[in-house]
Amino acid sequence: MTDTVRLAYGDTGLDLAVDPAITTVVVPAHHPPVESPRACLLAALRDPVAGPPLRARVRPGQTVAISACDGTRPQPREHMIPAILEELDGIVRLDDVVVLVATGTHRGNTDAELRAMFGDDVVDSVRIVNHDARERDSLAWVGRLGDDVPVWLNRTWLDADVRITTGFVEPHFFAGFSAAPSSSPRGWPRWRRS
Numbered sequence: 001m002t003d004t005v006r007l008a009y010g011d012t013g014l015d016l017a018v019d020p021a022i023t024t025v026v027v028p029a030h031h032p033p034v035e036s037p038r039a040c041l042l043a044a045l046r047d048p049v050a051g052p053p054l055r056a057r058v059r060p061g062q063t064v065a066i067s068a069c070d071g072t073r074p075q076p077r078e079h080m081i082p083a084i085l086e087e088l089d090g091i092v093r094l095d096d097v098v099v100l101v102a103t104g105t106h107r108g109n110t111d112a113e114l115r116a117m118f119g120d121d122v123v124d125s126v127r128i129v130n131h132d133a134r135e136r137d138s139l140a141w142v143g144r145l146g147d148d149v150p151v152w153l154n155r156t157w158l159d160a161d162v163r164i165t166t167g168f169v170e171p172h173f174f175a176g177f178s179a180a181p182s183s184s185p186r187g188w189p190r191w192r193r194s
Contacts, residue, residue, distance in 0.1 A: 041083035065160035070103040099128045
C-alpha cells in the first residue's frame with residue numbers, strides 16, 4: 001500500500017508515491033502572517049530575547065555594518081533593513097552605515113536586484129556592498145580555526161564598530177546539500193582535508 005504526497009515542485013507540483021510503513025512525512029505548521037511586519041521587527045529590536053535593545057548597543061559616531069542575504073535567499077530584507085535603520089536613526093549618520101550583501105560564492109546583485117530586495121529608499125540612502133569572496137583586496141586574514149581552516153573575512157565588515165547580522169530560518173529546499181556544494185565553486189568545500 002502506498003500514499004501519495006504532493007511536493008511543491010515546479011509550477012504545478014509533483015506527486016510522489018511513498019510507503020507509509022517506512023516513510024515519515026513532516027508537514028509544516030502554517031501560521032497567519034503578522035499584521036504589521038514593521039511593528040513586529042521594531043518590537044523585537046526594542047525588546048530582544050537576550051541582551052540590551054539595539055539602540056542601547058550603538059553610540060553616536062560609530063560605524064555600522066549590516067549583513068543581509070543575497071538575492072538567492074527569500075529573506076524579508078525589504079522589512080528588516082528599514083526597521084534596523086529606523087532604530088539607528090538619531091544615533092548614527094546614514095553615511096556611517098553600510099549594508100553588506102552576503103553573497104558567499106554567488107555573483108553580486110545588480111542595481112535592479114538590490115532595489116527589488118531592499119526597496120528604492122534603502123538603496124538611495126545607504127551604501128550597499130556586494131561581498132566578493134574572490135576579490136582578495138576586500139578580504140582580511142583573521143587566522144585559522146577548528147581543524148586548521150584558513151579564515152578570511154570582508155574588510156568592510158571587520159572595520160565596522162558595530163556589526164548586525166540579519167537572516168531567517170526556513171527548511172532548505174534541498175535538505176542535506178546546503179553549505180556543501182555552495183561552499184566552493186568546484187563543489188565540495190576546498191578546505192576539506194584529505
